[in-house]
Amino acid sequence: MDSIAVTKETLITEAKALLGKEARFAIATCVDLGDKLEMIYHFDDHLKLVNLRLHFGYDETIPSISGIYPAARLIEMEVTDLFGAKIEGIQGGFLLSEDSPKMPMRKPKKEVK
Amino acid sequence: MPGMNKIVLSNLFKKPATRRYPFEKRTPFEGGRGRMVFARMEDCIFCNICARNCPSKAIMIDKASKTNTVDSLRCVLCGYCADTCPKYVIDMVPQHYEPIYTHSVIAFKQPEKPPAPLPPKEPEKTTA
Amino acid sequence: MHDEVVDRSSSITFGPQHPVFPEPIQFKLKVVDERVVGATPVLGYVHRGIEKAFELNDYKVNPALSAKICGICSSPHTTAYCRGVEAVLGIDIPPRAKYLRLILNELNRLHSHVLWFGLLGDAVGFESYFMQTWNYREKIMDMLERMSGHRVYYAFNAVGGVRRDLSPALAKEVEGLMGKLEEDFSSIEDVVKDYSVKKRTQKVGVLTTKEAKVTGAVGPTLRASDVAADLRMTGYDAYADVKFSPITATSCDTYGRAVVRWKELSQSIDLIRQALSKLPAGEISVKVPPVVKPGECVSRVEAPRGELFYYVKGNGTKNLERCKVRTPTFANVWPAVAMLSKGCEIADVAVIVLSIDPCISCTER
Numbered sequence: 001m002d003s004i005a006v007t008k009e010t011l012i013t014e015a016k017a018l019l020g021k022e023a024r025f026a027i028a029t030c031v032d033l034g035d036k037l038e039m040i041y042h043f044d045d046h047l048k049l050v051n052l053r054l055h056f057g058y059d060e061t062i063p064s065i066s067g068i069y070p071a072a073r074l075i076e077m078e079v080t081d082l083f084g085a086k087i088e089g090i091q092g093g094f095l096l097s098e099d100s101p102k103m104p105m106r107k108p109k110k111e112v113k
Numbered sequence: 114m115p116g117m118n119k120i121v122l123s124n125l126f127k128k129p130a131t132r133r134y135p136f137e138k139r140t141p142f143e144g145g146r147g148r149m150v151f152a153r154m155e156d157c158i159f160c161n162i163c164a165r166n167c168p169s170k171a172i173m174i175d176k177a178s179k180t181n182t183v184d185s186l187r188c189v190l191c192g193y194c195a196d197t198c199p200k201y202v203i204d205m206v207p208q209h210y211e212p213i214y215t216h217s218v219i220a221f222k223q224p225e226k227p228p229a230p231l232p233p234k235e236p237e238k239t240t241a
Numbered sequence: 242m243h244d245e246v247v248d249r250s251s252s253i254t255f256g257p258q259h260p261v262f263p264e265p266i267q268f269k270l271k272v273v274d275e276r277v278v279g280a281t282p283v284l285g286y287v288h289r290g291i292e293k294a295f296e297l298n299d300y301k302v303n304p305a306l307s308a309k310i311c312g313i314c315s316s317p318h319t320t321a322y323c324r325g326v327e328a329v330l331g332i333d334i335p336p337r338a339k340y341l342r343l344i345l346n347e348l349n350r351l352h353s354h355v356l357w358f359g360l361l362g363d364a365v366g367f368e369s370y371f372m373q374t375w376n377y378r379e380k381i382m383d384m385l386e387r388m389s390g391h392r393v394y395y396a397f398n399a400v401g402g403v404r405r406d407l408s409p410a411l412a413k414e415v416e417g418l419m420g421k422l423e424e425d426f427s428s429i430e431d432v433v434k435d436y437s438v439k440k441r442t443q444k445v446g447v448l449t450t451k452e453a454k455v456t457g458a459v460g461p462t463l464r465a466s467d468v469a470a471d472l473r474m475t476g477y478d479a480y481a482d483v484k485f486s487p488i489t490a491t492s493c494d495t496y497g498r499a500v501v502r503w504k505e506l507s508q509s510i511d512l513i514r515q516a517l518s519k520l521p522a523g524e525i526s527v528k529v530p531p532v533v534k535p536g537e538c539v540s541r542v543e544a545p546r547g548e549l550f551y552y553v554k555g556n557g558t559k560n561l562e563r564c565k566v567r568t569p570t571f572a573n574v575w576p577a578v579a580m581l582s583k584g585c586e587i588a589d590v591a592v593i594v595l596s597i598d599p600c601i602s603c604t605e606r
Binding site for chain 3: 069
Binding site for chain 2: 298302309376386391396404428429
């Protein structure tokens with residue numbers, strides 16, 4: 001699967017370029033890699049997939065692309081709930097209630113002997 | 114709405130399209146997946162493959178008492194047990210599970226094998 | 242003298258329990274004098290944590306779990322999952338299996354669109370239409386039961402192919418059913434021609450072409466805004482061998498979406514006939530290895546409601562590392578909010594939300 005690596009700084013410019021090409025925002029996938037989180041933003045450019053891959057630490061705050069693509073707001077709320085990712089201007093409380101387990105999709109920490 | 118008017122008027126004179134369940138039950142189609150049964154328990158070798166492949170953990174195998182149980186409220190009728198059994202013990206039959214009031218499981222016990230016949234008695238040797 | 246801006250809006254909850262919705266979703270509507278000017282969706286009533294459960298099972302039994310995400314569109318879910326894992330493993334399924342998957346998915350599309358027409362009739366008050374379409378739907382459900390073994394939970398797809406074959410006698414019955422369904426649908430064409438239904442659905446829930454592209458609409462919601470995007474054109478499974486073209490409408494409103502779905506009924510009947518005439522002989526599945534090698538892949542199929550998106554990642558064991566599901570209704574929630582914020586009346590809220598074909602247990606998994 002091809003993907004373009006982006007950083008926190010270049011994410012917004014890449015998203016704006018895709019908006020200029022009239023690409024549609026499909027979804028953003030979050031994966032817990034064990035030592036950091038990975039967000040893959042999937043765009044559909046006239047039936048072809050374009051993927052942007054971003055790595056960030058558990059405590060870093062990444063910018064939100066919902067100012068450019070309003071459709072991204074829902075998935076950013078879900079990722080904040082389920083993975084505990086920190087995104088600017090997005091709060092959780094979307095799918096989970098206050099008495100649910102916190103950040104359930106994170107992988108369990110491996111014990112270091 | 115000319116089309117619907119005709120249909121509604123003709124429906125007045127037909128019998129209802131619904132079935133009065135539970136007084137009338139429908140015969141299920143053959144090949145349907147209504148429930149799973151251990152159809153040939155005498156061939157079962159208690160290898161545990163069906164219980165390991167069950168996605169909802171509905172099967173319990175007990176080798177000591179030679180009894181297999183199925184939890185009808187957990188079974189999702191996927192048929193993976195029937196596909197992976199090495200001795201073809203399990204069948205999916207069209208008759209669906211019965212509704213139950215209190216939680217219970219369906220048990221299948223392996224029948225006792227009849228005792229092996231004794232070897233024929235040797236004729237007594239007579240000493241000359 | 243100073244100007245004072247007075248906020249005269251009030252908030253009405255279009256609650257999770259509503260007779261028109263098949264599943265629970267809540268919209269908090271901001272209302273000014275009987276006109277709706279804003280909406281906030283509140284989800285989370287049926288969240289089951291299925292994405293976590295995908296990582297706990299052997300990858301070969303996961304189709305049994307992915308079919309449980311939705312009852313109406315269960316066969317696109319299993320198709321997308323199996324295609325994703327097959328792409329990571331690098332295996333190709335036999336041609337007969339590809340045609341059988343196409344026939345099952347098109348029969349599923351037929352029953353789903355007929356279900357939606359019944360719900361539309363119920364939303365505008367046309368109850369007898371609701372009952373009549375669901376009666377015709379029973380014929381499709383009976384055929385699905387004879388083909389796969391169960392009316393709703395067709396455990397038909399497996400990684401590597403399909404699990405049941407279609408006998409020549411049953412293939413002839415499917416062909417006969419298509420003729421009967423054509424007669425049935427032409428006798429109930431009222432919903433797209435009737436004056437009262439048109440008054441309730443024309444100019445209601447307008448989504449312009451530009452808005453549809455920016456808010457991420459998919460499926461008939463996007464095609465009714467004059468964008469010819471249909472994932473079946475990418476030619477997955479046996480769609481590369483059959484002839485068809487995407488159906489669009491230019492009116493950008495609820496009536497356009499009804500017309501698009503009505504024409505897709507005839508398109509599905511035609512696709513099934515084409516596939517049955519070209520059905521090749523051969524095997525129906527291939528063997529698969531016991532573990533999934535490391536790798537990731539995206540598979541997308543066209544479900545009845547739009548684009549279904551699966552991201553599958555393997556890590557060298559028999560469990561998957563990550564399986565992400567994005568259902569079409571998840572992508573259509575924001576277009577629904579955009580449609581609701583344009584000053585519609587409260588009586589139209591049900592019709593607008595129903596026009597995207599909401600399947601909330603899909604959205605929340």
